[in-house]
Amino acid sequence: MAERTPAPHTTAEDVPPSPLLEERDVLITEHVATMLQDRWHAFRRKSAVRRGHMPTVMSFTGYGTTGWVRVLSRVVMAPDEAFVNGRRLAKMVEDGVRGWHNFTSPPVPYALVEITAGGQTFSVRADRGGVVDAVVEADMEPGWQSVTLQSNGSEPSFTDVYIVDDHVVTGVVSDVDDTVVVTYLPRPFLAAWNSFVLDEHARTPTPGMAVMLHRLLDQQPASPVIYLSTGAWNVAQTLSRFLSRNLYPFGPLLLTSWGPTEDRWFRSGLEHKVTQLDRLARDYPDVRWLLIGDDGQHDPEIYADFARRHPDKVRAIVIRQLTPSQAVLAGGRAEDPRDSTPGVPWCYGPDGADLARQLEGLGILDAGRAEANPQTWPLTSQLPVVAAE
Template identity: 90%
Template sequence: MADRIPAPHAAAEDAPPSPLVEEREPLITEHVATMLQDRWHAFRRKSAVRRGLMPTVMSFTGYGTTGWIRVLSRVVMAPDEAFENGRRLAKMVEDGMRGWHNFTSPPVPYALVQITAGGQSFTVRADRGGLVDAVVEIQLEPGWQTVTLQSNGSEPATSDVYIVDDHVVTGVVSDVDDTVVVTYLPRPFLAAWNSFVLDEHARTPTPGMAVMLHRLLEAQPASPVIYLSTGAWNVAQTLSRFLSRNLYPFGPLLLTSWGPTEDRWFRSGMEHKVSQLDRLARDYPGVRWLLIGDDGQHDPEIYADFARRHPDKVRAIVIRQLTPSQAVLAGGRANDPRDTTPGVPWCYGPDGATLSRQLEALGILDAARPEAQPQTWPMTAQLSVVAPEAGHGR
């Protein structure tokens, strides 16, 4: 991961480690898969330099508090005309239409990136895949703020960062695939299909989920909305445009790096979700989370595990039930763990409307206000939108 400038996080309770995360001894020698991947990236990077490509910072949405921010971005080699303000231009068909082109820009490993925010500058370093995931201490006002990113003479790029007010006590974490996006593919092929093949316009939003999320925001103003997925960072901007086009609330995406790690051939999606949830518990010790996912295998288990280890950090768990055909493609349904989390309410339903009614019964949503008004996206986020109608959301 990128260099981390320590921030004054309040310590969460000493929760036991999750049994869902496999404990592994660190390897002394680098995994052969990462060595091969690094050599492949080095070859592509040299080719990119010969073709006149330049380092470019791809900006992602971040989050923080009034005392620190978490900045997310990725440094890749790309033509000057391919990006504007850290986002692929709408005319670049390869990013807007076919996902596999998102993987053709070679990353710049260990690139130095300058972050400018609130009149201050910080220098951080990307990881071996060009990903910047850095926390810096800075005082910013609550709400949407903009930071500027630049690397090795690249054009400056701006990134939206949501600063959570110190008094906020509720947040929303939502899964993506089969939760806010309907898919009809076997799970083993889902990640590859969404990443390499699928036209972003062909993704189908889950009925009623966008309205439910906006109603949650109206009931709990200033709450953060964070999308937690096992998808690759390569498609972050494509997913952001999908969320915008379908009027989902605007919020950070927490994705994974594509490829092997130093000690395994394939990354663990469950481990990614568990570790990010634990991090959010540390980042926002006073926030109770609404955890939203689906019953196609692991979300109920991951959320139940989090609730058992952090019982005061969960306000409710909301699970979208897949249809029988979707459950078959997902490899079956997850076991029902509701009886393992006493005191934590659960909602189960096939769509946002059904789940909303259950949230009304719990007093989390206002039954007298069944509709919600989508909020305007930050100005910098609108620069990455392809279609004119996609300028709504949070």
């Protein structure tokens, strides 16, 4: 990520009086919000140190090409027995994980992290939330590869990265909430319930979506599958376990951080998705994407906007229609923007089976082969479970 250019030095005399006092007050308030958040995290870190907790690198799945890799992780304070290989372990994983456990480990801001990829070692910095999102230049073979991460003497953490072959021309981007898992996320109360309270084993997969995704991969085995969500990095491992347990294809999760920023109270989920899609278009200039989402948030609007700006990078847009009750809880349905993207095919359907039939009609799926063979997840992503002491 490019560093910000420092602003030129100014004095009070250089700055003319501004009538925008309300805007200034808002910026000051938002700065106070980030300051308070940082102090809260600092208090939690000191408490964690007193309890003997150590820096731990939580490993997330990354992606790349044969010449570079994007590494994603998060550095938190945790007891030694809480994580193995960067993944949370305890008997509660067997018995059911309540979502609030994902938010109890305080982040380590600006932690120095060493990344070993392709036989080379790189040093990068986490952001103020402890999140590492770094691109390093490394020569790696196509397919699933492993990267090692370590921070401040922590135990090494191994994470999977998918290296896309230079000849791949098709990829899949899928939303998560209400697309592959039924969460009713847009409604604030249910969002909090699903994130902090609900047993992760009680989350409901969307019928037919896993089979549809695997059928896509059967025809394009080397294609990347990337899950794009407005969810927090805190729930990345919970979502990974959900995807594995419900036989979804393995792939990177592109999530975001909750809380205030330097210029706003809350991060924009819509902006996050737009930014990540544009980045994928730059990362893989020769890939055409199947964009999969639902009509309960902004997915149709976001995908249509992307298709208008990059018509040569969209193979089809696939929208799962919420049920009437789900649409009510989601705050209504998004507008249908199909007429605004001439030349880009759209599919609308209530589940994976219906959407698959429409993809067959477009020639994207093989109509003579309705079954799919789930792909094996990489070995380092298998989550071992040990009993707590």
